[in-house]
Every structure is written in C-alpha cells, then in structure tokens.
Amino acid sequence: MNKFMTFLENVLLPIADKLNNNRYLTALRDGFMVALPLIIFGSIFVVIANFPFLDRILSKSAYQAYQNALGPASQATLSIMGLFVIIGIGYKLLQRYGGEAIYGGIVAIASFLILTPQTVEKVAGVIPAASLGAQGMFLGILTAFTSVELYRFFVNKNWTIKMPQGVPDAVSRSFSSLIPITLTLTVFLIIRILFSLTPYETVQNFIYTVLQEPLTALGSGLAATIVAVILIQIFWFFGLHGQIIVNSVFDPIWYTLNNQNLEAFQHGQALPNIITKQFVDSFLVGMGGSGMTLAVVILIFIIGRSRQIKELGKLGGPAGIFNVNEPIIFGLPIIMNPLVLIPWIIAPVVVTIVTYFSMATGLVPKPAGIIVPWTTPIVLNGFLATGNAWQGGVLQLVNLLIVMAIWWPFLKVLDKNYYEKEKSGAQ
Incomplete structure (x- = not known):
C-alpha cells in the first residue's frame, strides 16, 4: 500500500497538476460550461417533445404537430452546440491571456x-447543421485554439491601428483589432483554398476522417472509459477535481457520441453508442456526485455509530440527493484517506462495467443523448437519460446497491475507528 501511495504521489499527482493548470484544457472546459445552459435547455425540450405515451394519446397528426412546435428548441441549441462551445473556448482562452x-x-x-462547407446538395450559401454540431466539434476546438493564438501573435507584434485621443473607447478597440482579425481570417481562408485542392475537399472532411472518427471510436470503448473513471477517482483522492481534469480531455469525444445518439433518438433509429456524456453523468456522477457517494450517505444512516459519521450523514444527505458530495469528500474524509481508497476506486469501475453490459445486452436502453441537469436526483435522472425508460431508473437503484455492498466493510472499519476514538476521549 505504501509503495502504491508513493507512486500516486510522485507520478500521477504532478501530471494532474499540469493538466489542471493547462491553459488549453482550462479553456476547453470553460468553453463547454458556457454552452451548458443552452445544451440543458435543448435537452429539456427533447424530453418534453418525446414524453412517454403521448404518441398513443394524441392522433398521429397532432403528435407530429406537437413535436414540430417544440423541435426548434433543440435544433437551435443541441444540434448546433459546436458553435457555442467554439465561442466559449475562444473567449475564455483570450481572457486567460489578458486580452479583449x-x-x-x-x-x-x-x-x-x-x-466550414457552405454547400448542401449543390445548393450554395447553405451551411449543413451537422457541421455545426458533433461532426464539426473537433475542427471547432482546434480552430478556436489556433485562431486565438494567431490573433494574439499579431496583436503582440503591434500590427494594430492606433486611434488618436478623444476617439470613443469602443471605436478605438474595434479599429485596434481590425488588422489582427483580418490577418487571422486570411490565414484560415488560405487553408480552406488549399484543402479544396486535395481529395478531402474540406478541412472538416479531413479532420473527421483522420482524427475524429478514430478518437471517437477509442473513447466509446469500455476500456478507455474505465481508465477515465479510475483517473477521476485518483485525482479526487489527492484533492484535485478529477471530473474537471478528465472531462477536459474526454468531453469532446463523449459529447460527440452523445449527439449521435440524440440524432438517432429524434429520428426513431437504433442508438449507436453506449458510452456517451450522459452515460458518465447519469450512471456514475448522477448518483450522489463523483464516486457515487449517495450510497455512502445511506450506509451512514444504516451502520453509523460514531458522532462524527452521524453528523456527516445529516450534513451530506440533503446535498447528496442533488449530487453535491463535497461534504462527504472533505468530511469523511475521502481525500488522502487510505482506508477508503479501495472502495473509492473499485466501486465506480464495477458500476461502469455493470452499466455497460446492461445496455449492451439490451436489458436497459442506451442513453438517448438527452443532457439531464446534473442536480437531477437518482431514478428520475436515469429515467430521463434513457429517453423516459423506467429501466434507466431501476439500473441506478441496482448500481446504488452495488456501491453500498462494496463500501460496507470499509465504512464499518472507519466508523468503528472514529467511535473508539470518541469513546476513549470521553473517558
């Protein structure tokens, strides 16, 4: 155990620190956060538009009219979420540099x-919606990073227009950015022209074929997801926000897979992916927060004897229902506590495997691509994430029992330790 702890401290902790402070990963994470309210808005209306049994209650034409009326909510948000993420990344990255x-x-x-291609079936001046969503996500992220760096390079070279004193500040800032923006956009126009001379025709086709498809295939696998889950738990163990660090790397892949499922769900087609953003958020994080600590809270009320554990349960219980688990992480504590390291890592891995094969065998529907607000309580969370399927809520309850079984002996030992210390202190 000591050697393992030393390995974690000397090897993984420095890597986690670097990832946590990397300007590009930080901008990527914050860019997704900018888009999140719009994504959730669209997801809510996908749920409402596909509410269970409505197709049986309403006539076919009425149900179609109902869906058509609500369709723009998701089409204007989820279907083109890449646009919002790109704006957020560009904004946050330049802000981190101290620029405008x-x-x-x-x-x-x-x-x-x-x-982006601006032709659809030989009709010019039309941008395909798919290019603004999941299919264009990787290109958008790379473009955001590159364009901001180019813009910043030209600004640092002082290739700007200086306006005389007395000119309104807004006008002065606009003119000072004119040359850097013009040069940056010219670079991308040249890139577009050069790619039009290749077999790929567009940069988007090149990125999607060479990078996005292989990376998405890798991220959709069980093995890569287990590695991601283990890293999340290890980073949290050392007091680092594992969800933020790992999501910075995996979110572009998971969101792409999520959007593919959403598109299939909206068209009544078979869902292509098991691993998606909502797979992780609903069936791992959506059960009390990272590490599924709602199970720990329930166990505290069942087996807790020490005053410290009981008080922690009262404090962490209400928050845990809504997937906020900082009271448990810092109060149990989980951070740097060797007594809970094994269940902290093992439980999410076991749940990941159980959830994956439950969906792979068809016992539970795959995530429908609907982004469920992260504070949604267990059962309702799983129900909504699987496209209003009761099996999703049942699976969350099964997962909760699995986590409780894994944590039981370890929490028992920890509680006994606290109880004996309290007893000896009282004497």
Missing part, C-alpha cells in the same frame, strides 16, 4: 465558419 476576450470568441467562430 470578446474578440477571442469572434475570431474563433469566424475562422471556423470560413473552414
């Missing part, structure tokens, strides 16, 4: 649109 952040978002989205 709004121009980071502007130059990022304009650069992306220059590279």
Whole structure:
C-alpha cells in the first residue's frame, strides 16, 4: 500500500497538476460550461417533445404537430452546440491571456465558419447543421485554439491601428483589432483554398476522417472509459477535481457520441453508442456526485455509530440527493484517506462495467443523448437519460446497491475507528 501511495504521489499527482493548470484544457472546459445552459435547455425540450405515451394519446397528426412546435428548441441549441462551445473556448482562452476576450470568441467562430462547407446538395450559401454540431466539434476546438493564438501573435507584434485621443473607447478597440482579425481570417481562408485542392475537399472532411472518427471510436470503448473513471477517482483522492481534469480531455469525444445518439433518438433509429456524456453523468456522477457517494450517505444512516459519521450523514444527505458530495469528500474524509481508497476506486469501475453490459445486452436502453441537469436526483435522472425508460431508473437503484455492498466493510472499519476514538476521549 505504501509503495502504491508513493507512486500516486510522485507520478500521477504532478501530471494532474499540469493538466489542471493547462491553459488549453482550462479553456476547453470553460468553453463547454458556457454552452451548458443552452445544451440543458435543448435537452429539456427533447424530453418534453418525446414524453412517454403521448404518441398513443394524441392522433398521429397532432403528435407530429406537437413535436414540430417544440423541435426548434433543440435544433437551435443541441444540434448546433459546436458553435457555442467554439465561442466559449475562444473567449475564455483570450481572457486567460489578458486580452479583449470578446474578440477571442469572434475570431474563433469566424475562422471556423470560413473552414466550414457552405454547400448542401449543390445548393450554395447553405451551411449543413451537422457541421455545426458533433461532426464539426473537433475542427471547432482546434480552430478556436489556433485562431486565438494567431490573433494574439499579431496583436503582440503591434500590427494594430492606433486611434488618436478623444476617439470613443469602443471605436478605438474595434479599429485596434481590425488588422489582427483580418490577418487571422486570411490565414484560415488560405487553408480552406488549399484543402479544396486535395481529395478531402474540406478541412472538416479531413479532420473527421483522420482524427475524429478514430478518437471517437477509442473513447466509446469500455476500456478507455474505465481508465477515465479510475483517473477521476485518483485525482479526487489527492484533492484535485478529477471530473474537471478528465472531462477536459474526454468531453469532446463523449459529447460527440452523445449527439449521435440524440440524432438517432429524434429520428426513431437504433442508438449507436453506449458510452456517451450522459452515460458518465447519469450512471456514475448522477448518483450522489463523483464516486457515487449517495450510497455512502445511506450506509451512514444504516451502520453509523460514531458522532462524527452521524453528523456527516445529516450534513451530506440533503446535498447528496442533488449530487453535491463535497461534504462527504472533505468530511469523511475521502481525500488522502487510505482506508477508503479501495472502495473509492473499485466501486465506480464495477458500476461502469455493470452499466455497460446492461445496455449492451439490451436489458436497459442506451442513453438517448438527452443532457439531464446534473442536480437531477437518482431514478428520475436515469429515467430521463434513457429517453423516459423506467429501466434507466431501476439500473441506478441496482448500481446504488452495488456501491453500498462494496463500501460496507470499509465504512464499518472507519466508523468503528472514529467511535473508539470518541469513546476513549470521553473517558
């Protein structure tokens, strides 16, 4: 155990620190956070538009009219979520550099649109919606990073227009950004022209074929997901927000897989992916927070004897229902506590495997691509994530029991330790 702890401290902790402080991963994470309210808005209306049994209650034409009326809510948000993420990444990255952040978002989205195909079935001047969503996500992320760096390079070279004193500040800032934005967008226009001369025709086709498809296939696998889950738990054990660190790397892949399922769900087709953003958020994080600590809270009320554990249960219980588990993580504590390291890592891995094979065998429907608000309580969370399927809620309850069984002996030992210390202190 000591050697393992030393390995974690000397090897993984420095890596986690670097990832946590990396400007690009931070901008990527924050960019998704900018888009999150819009994504959740669209997801809510997908749930409402596909509410169970409505197709049996309403006539076919009425049900179609109902779905058509609510369709724009998701089409204007989820279907083109790449646009919002790109703006957020550009904004946050330039803000981190101390620049005029709004121009980071502007130059990022304009650069992306220059590279995006603008023809649909030989009709010019039309941008395919798929290019603005999951299919264009990787290109959008790379474009946002590159465009902001180019813009910043030209600004640092002082290739700007200086306006005389007395000119309104808004006008002065606009003119000072004119040359850097023009040069940056020109670079991307040249890139577009060069790719039009290749067999790929567009940068988007190149990125999707060479990078996005292989990476998405890798991220959709059980093995890669287990590695991601283990890393989340290890980072949290050392006091680092594992969810943020790992999601910075995996979110582009998981969101892409999520959108593929959503598109299939909306068209009544078979869902292609088991691993998606909502697979992780609903069946792992959506059960009391990272590490599924709602099970720990329930166990505290069942077996807790020490005053410290009981008080922690009262404090962490209400928050845990809504997937907020900082009271448990810092109060139990889980951070740097060797007594809970094994269940902390093992339980999410076991649940990941159980959930994956439950969906692979058809016992439980795959995630429908609906982004469920992360504070949604267990059972309702699983029901909504699987497209209003009761099996999703039942699976969450099964997973909860699995986590409780794994944690039981370890929490028993920890509680006994606290109880004996309290007893000896009282004497």
